[in-house]
Amino acid sequence: MTPEESPRALLAGASRRSVRLLPWGVAFVLCVALLPTTITVLSVDYGLNGGVAGALAVAQAAPLLLAVVRPLPAWYVIFAADVAGALALLTVDFDMRLLWPFPPMEIVGYVGLCLALGLRESRRTLLLVWLATAGASVGLGFVAPHGTTARDALLTILSGVALVLGGALRERYEAQRRLAEQETISEAERGRRTLLEERARIARELHDVVAHHMSVITVQADTSVYRLDGLTPDVREEFTSIAATARESLGEMRRLLGVLRSEEAHGELAPQPGLDRIGQVVEATVRAGVPVEFASCDAEVPEAVGLSAYRIVQEALANVVRHAPGAPTRVSVAEEGGRLAILVVNGPSPEPPAAPLEEGGTGHGLVGMRERVRLGGGTLEAGPLPDGGFRVAARLPLTEEDFT
Known part of the structure; x- marks a missing residue:
């Protein structure tokens, strides 16, 4: 003392x-x-x-x-x-x-x-x-x-x-x-580790989106001399410089991806999912015994926004299957006032399982949702309902400038 x-x-x-x-x-x-x-x-x-x-x-x-x-x-x-x-x-x-x-x-x-x-x-x-x-x-x-x-x-x-x-x-x-x-310290460290893992996962997925755009830029710049007639030598040299810069950026991004990915988590070559893939998640949830009412959205959204919307719906429906099997669920994705509104609401489970489907959760679900929404400059509301159900509501900006 x-x-x-x-x-x-x-x-x-x-x-x-x-x-x-x-x-x-x-x-x-x-x-x-x-x-x-x-x-x-x-x-x-x-x-x-x-x-x-x-x-x-x-x-x-x-x-x-x-x-x-x-x-x-x-x-x-x-x-x-x-x-x-x-x-x-x-x-x-x-x-x-x-x-x-x-x-x-x-x-x-x-x-x-x-x-x-x-x-x-x-x-x-x-x-x-x-x-x-x-x-x-x-x-x-x-x-x-x-x-x-x-x-x-x-x-x-x-x-x-x-x-x-x-x-x-x-x-x-x-x-x-x-x-x-x-x-208490262990719990805080566990929460911090979960947050960092989710950020790394989001970064890996956003890398795939950005890499796609950079690849398109490279191809367009390389083929401009064949697609466009009457280009002056200075313009040709400019397109060549753009293609070289884009290829160099892709190489740097691949090295960055090697740092972000663990030895066990090898990258997938398939394109990242977007709004068009939400219907497949809904169908898989219905096959799992959860009645889902789905209202889709055909709006053109940036790939990063579509990816975030897909992951939010995917995680929300996975939580319904884990914690409220058989509960009636409503999924809505709509454009409202320059933002993409995502709503997943489920009621109470008609027959709660005698034992949880998972002995212990990773705690990544809501953390991942909040990080995606935070990085996108949007808002997220998630919490239980008075009748025993659960509600997840997110709003994401639809402009690439805001989604950074």
């Missing part, structure tokens, strides 16, 4: 308020109970002077409240007061049946203090505290007024048990806290 940090009370990190207040309650009860008891026992039973007994009682009981926040400084005070009390009792004549050097009320308070120490301090500190306690008991045994007995080791034994118990509880709590933190 740095000097700037304020000390925290014992169990301050507990989720339940009653647990957080427990150390204060125990310390208050011990202080209230031990203060008058110590004064009475030391003055009446042991015959110690009332003023000395009162001072010792305050020094031995009051620091228990401090122990809730700073148990080690409280130990310094109480330990010194207990030893001072044992030495003060040497000045009076008391019955040999009474405990010495530490009367019962001192043992109770000291054991509670050791439990607080175990919940806060390190193993090394706890060992030093126990050694100091044992050393004080042994040292005082040499001046015992009635000789040493087995009862003299009572404080040493009980304090050791309290220190071990408190330390074990603290270490168990720390292990659980670190495990919870690690699980």
